[in-house]
Amino acid sequence: MFAHHLQPNLSIETVEKTPTRVGYGEGLLEAGKRDSQVVALCCDLTESTRTNDFAEAFPERFVQVGIAEQNMASVASGMAAMGKIPFIASYAMFSPGRNWEQIRTTIAYNNSNVKIVGAHAGVSVGPDGATHQAIEDMAIMRAIPNMIVIAPADVHEARKVTLAAAKHDGPIYFRLGRSGTPVVTTPESPFEIGKAQRMYSRDEAHEQKVGIVVTGSLLFNALMAAQELNQAGIGASVLHMPTIKPLDSEALEAFAHEHGALVTVEEHQIIGGLGSAVAEHLSEVHPTKIARIGVRDMFGQSGEPEELVVHYGMDIPSIVAAAHKVLN
Amino acid sequence: MQYLTSEEVRALERKANIIRQSVIEMLTEAGSGHTAGPLGMADILTLLYFGILKHDPENPDWDERDRLVLSNGHTCPVLYAALAHAGYFSVDELLTLRKFGSRLQGHPHRGTLPGIETSSGPLGSGLSQAVGMALAERMDNPYSSKFFYCITGDGELNEGQIWEALMLAGKEQLSNLIVIVDRNGIQIDGYTKNIMPLEPLAEKFEAFNFDVQEVDGHNIRSLNDAIGKAQAVYSQPSIIIAHTIASKGVDVFERDFRWHGNPPGKGPEDRVEKNKQAEVALRKLRTLAGTIEAQDIS
Numbered sequence: 001m002f003a004h005h006l007q008p009n010l011s012i013e014t015v016e017k018t019p020t021r022v023g024y025g026e027g028l029l030e031a032g033k034r035d036s037q038v039v040a041l042c043c044d045l046t047e048s049t050r051t052n053d054f055a056e057a058f059p060e061r062f063v064q065v066g067i068a069e070q071n072m073a074s075v076a077s078g079m080a081a082m083g084k085i086p087f088i089a090s091y092a093m094f095s096p097g098r099n100w101e102q103i104r105t106t107i108a109y110n111n112s113n114v115k116i117v118g119a120h121a122g123v124s125v126g127p128d129g130a131t132h133q134a135i136e137d138m139a140i141m142r143a144i145p146n147m148i149v150i151a152p153a154d155v156h157e158a159r160k161v162t163l164a165a166a167k168h169d170g171p172i173y174f175r176l177g178r179s180g181t182p183v184v185t186t187p188e189s190p191f192e193i194g195k196a197q198r199m200y201s202r203d204e205a206h207e208q209k210v211g212i213v214v215t216g217s218l219l220f221n222a223l224m225a226a227q228e229l230n231q232a233g234i235g236a237s238v239l240h241m242p243t244i245k246p247l248d249s250e251a252l253e254a255f256a257h258e259h260g261a262l263v264t265v266e267e268h269q270i271i272g273g274l275g276s277a278v279a280e281h282l283s284e285v286h287p288t289k290i291a292r293i294g295v296r297d298m299f300g301q302s303g304e305p306e307e308l309v310v311h312y313g314m315d316i317p318s319i320v321a322a323a324h325k326v327l328n
Numbered sequence: 329m330q331y332l333t334s335e336e337v338r339a340l341e342r343k344a345n346i347i348r349q350s351v352i353e354m355l356t357e358a359g360s361g362h363t364a365g366p367l368g369m370a371d372i373l374t375l376l377y378f379g380i381l382k383h384d385p386e387n388p389d390w391d392e393r394d395r396l397v398l399s400n401g402h403t404c405p406v407l408y409a410a411l412a413h414a415g416y417f418s419v420d421e422l423l424t425l426r427k428f429g430s431r432l433q434g435h436p437h438r439g440t441l442p443g444i445e446t447s448s449g450p451l452g453s454g455l456s457q458a459v460g461m462a463l464a465e466r467m468d469n470p471y472s473s474k475f476f477y478c479i480t481g482d483g484e485l486n487e488g489q490i491w492e493a494l495m496l497a498g499k500e501q502l503s504n505l506i507v508i509v510d511r512n513g514i515q516i517d518g519y520t521k522n523i524m525p526l527e528p529l530a531e532k533f534e535a536f537n538f539d540v541q542e543v544d545g546h547n548i549r550s551l552n553d554a555i556g557k558a559q560a561v562y563s564q565p566s567i568i569i570a571h572t573i574a575s576k577g578v579d580v581f582e583r584d585f586r587w588h589g590n591p592p593g594k595g596p597e598d599r600v601e602k603n604k605q606a607e608v609a610l611r612k613l614r615t616l617a618g619t620i621e622a623q624d625i626s
Contacts, residue, residue, distance in 0.1 A: 039467070060467060066499075071492035074453040078397075078460020081438075081446065082468070086460075102453050102489070109447045110438050 002223065003199045005189040012224060012316075017180030020217065021119050023155035024176055025050030027162025028087055032058050038166055039079060041065050041072050041088045049089035049119045049176075069095040070102045073116070077106035080113045085166055092118025092134030092175050100140055107171050108146045115165045116141075121151075121175035122217060122267035123295065123312055124305035133300035134175070139272025141173040142245045148193060149245040150174040151216030151266070151274075154183050157242060160191040168193060175216065177267075179305040182220035196248040200226040202235030202259075209235040210323045211259030213252070215244055215274045218265045218293075218314055225319035235259075236323060244274045249281055256288045261326045263291045265319055267309070270294035291326040293319055330379065332552050340548045343413065344374040348577045349613050350409035350422055355591035356606040358426040361434065363595065364574035364587040365481060366406035368512045371546045372570055373410040376477065379548075380555055385415035388442040394474055395445050395461050399454025400481035400510065401435040402589075408432050408441070416443040452487030455480055455507065459497045462505040462565075475559060478507045483515030486524045491536070497565040498537030505565040506558045507538075510545065512574040514585035530569060538567045545570030578609040 002010060032038045032054050041063045042051045055062040065072040069090050076086035088095060096103050096116055107114045118137050125133045141149045150165075150172065152158040158176060165172045172193075190197060200223050202209060210229065214222035222238045229236035239255045241248060256262060262282075264275035275292035282288045295312050309315050332340070351366045376396060377383070383393045398407050405425060412419045417431070424430035431441040435449030445461075448454045458478035465472050484490060497505055511529070513520050520526055533540045539561040543550045551570065558566035574588070575581035586596040592606035600608045 039464075063463060063496075065496060066492075068489075068492035068495070070453070070489045071456045071459075071496060074456030074489070075460035075463065075493070075496065077446070077453075078457035078462075079464040080460075081395075081457065082461050082464035084464045084467075101450055102456075105447055105450050106453050106457055 001201050001203070003197070005186060006184055006199065007186060010184065010220070010223060015182045015220060017182055018155040019177055019179060020152050020155055020158040020181050021050045021176040021178070023152065023158030024117060024162050025053050027159035028054045029057055031163055031166035032061065035085065035166060037083060038085045038087065039063065041076055041086055043067050043069050043072050043090040043094065045090055045119070049117065051089050069099040073099040073102040073114070074106040076114045077110055077112040085113055085115070087115045087117055089117040089119060091132060092121040092137040093132055096137055096141055096173060097134055104144050108144045111146050111170060113169050114171055116171070116173040117176065118173065119176045120178045122177055123300040123308040124217065124267060125178045126305040126308065127302050129302040130299040135267070135269050135295050135300060136272065137175055138244060138268050138274070139276070142272060142277065146171055147245065148172040148243065150193065150243050152176070152242055153216055153219035153240060154181050154185055156183065156185045156187050156189065157191055161242065164191065164193050177217050181217045184220050184223065191242065194243045194246050194248060196239050196241045196251040198237065199223060199240045200236070200238035202237040203230045204235065206230065206233055206235035208233070208327055209259045209261070210327055211255050211262045212236060212238045212265060212319065212323070213241055213255065213262055213274065213278055214238060214265040215241050217267050221314065221316050221319055222265050224316045225323065228316065228320055229323055234323065234327070241274060244277050247277050247281055252278060252281060253286055256282055256286050261289045263293060263319060263322045263326055265293040265314065267314060268294050270296055289326055291322040293322055330552065330556065332379065332549060337548050340374055340378055343378055344370045345577070345613055347374055347406065347409045347413055349610055350413070350419065351405045352592055352606060352609045352613065354405050354409065354422045354425045356593055357423045359591060359593065360426060361405055361591050362402045362589050363581065363591055364512065364514060364585070365400065365403035365510060367575045367577050367581070368545070368572040369403055369406050369479070369510050370577070371548060372479065372508060372510070372551060373406050375548055375551050377410040377414045379552060381477070382474070385443070388416060392474065395458070395476045397445050397454045397458040397461070397476070397478045398436060398448055399458070399478055400451065400484050401448030401454065403481070404436045407436065411443040417441070451481070451484040452489035454478055455490055455493040458505060459493050459502065462502045463500060465504060466502070472504065474504060476505050478505070480507060480509050482509055482511045482513065482520050482526060483523070485509070485526055494533070494536040494538065501537070501563045502565045503561055503563055506555065507565065507567045509567060509569045510572055511569050512572045514574045514588055516585070516588050518585050533567045537564060539564045540567050540569065542569045542571065545572035546576055578612045580608060580612070
């Protein structure tokens, strides 16, 4: 059963798709209106990262840094030292990809109040190919102390993440997608940094149980897979973990206890992201059999977003198959 | 611009000498760390903390203070010594440098020690942070009288990020930004002219829309004049290329790149054997038998 706050009648045929970066643009503008200390920096990707509405509304609070991601990260750290709340946006491949050390030293080690926004994350970037498909970003950010890592599921959640990030005092990384992401949540769906949300609850009549833990853009696929599994007599539930660091360990442990076997789903390498975080935590407190859905130690390539998601085994049938595998 | 009397200049030169002695004592006790840069920058740091900066050691977070970002964080022993002698913390604490549990980390960490504006060490990022601070201040108060000082090494100029930051500062015409380059001509592996030639340096900075001055980095009065002029520059950021002598004040260590990353007791032995290096350095400084000329300080 779908959580009550989700979009009604979710189905493959009717689901709407909007890029999560649109939600960032809306959230940033709103955050800028609410707090005059919010500033935005961008590396020549203002429209693409949807920083443009903020830049037009508040030109005096927008800094065009040029194509210089290392500088952007440290300039933002300096601005935060003076009380600003900087949002820095580029493609995730370049920020945090290229400027990792600047983020580590000048933002995280300083505990600077900087929000790092990585657009065009995942293979669903599509035709631009592997050079522009960030599928290691969560791994490299998760390894840094003080850093919070979030993957919003859709446009509504991206807006909420942006607003919550503006209110939170400290470094945050969140990733956005380029192409249309299925709109699953509603403006009313709850979001809180560090909290997981049950998005689908299993049919309790089924004897076999499996838990699907998902982050970011693949929430819709996870929900559809859960629905299909329940229809086939397997009690599948979905736990959405937009925040992969800090991990909502309480919700995760309860979910693992309840289901006994898990499938993790993320548009990211299976090394270092959600699957790793879940496996690392549960192996210490409640060893659980886990199948991980994600890119399996490979680079991406050019193609249409949906065909790449299928090719790299992150589509609905792949999640269903992983659930069967983990149960056997 | 603040005019310095001859007595004031002499007092600052004496203070710089005391700070150099602290640097030698700290590094010797630590058993690791950088010698050449801190000794060479002692006059600059002394002038800044005892003659230029608006700051309050009793209230390190005073909002109206000028900011000093040490981009070449490995030279922090001289920053720590200047802060301690200015009253931010006790001079005795200097001897905890690089030890477990110390507030004096091997490279500066903001939040651990009062007076440290940012964590630094990985080269090239301090200048960007100073640019960010200067930008933020101008957003809040275009008529602010705060200045944002950033010290960089010359080897550090190899880093691409420096030039990214210079481009942005030039574009934004940050007249509240004053960069001081410690032009000592050495880096870890050798002389800067061999590792990665920088000249013509002044012309490079000018091409990035900076006001550029070159001064003797050991002449307190020249440095003071240059900083005063930099403060008066309108609609451009400023750079002062301070020509310094690596390890200035201890003639047997001077100009030798091998002193970049070694403390007394672990430096090159061809002029002073290891177990006498600390003692010789302190004697040179106390008796002025190093290359600080008598007229510099008498």
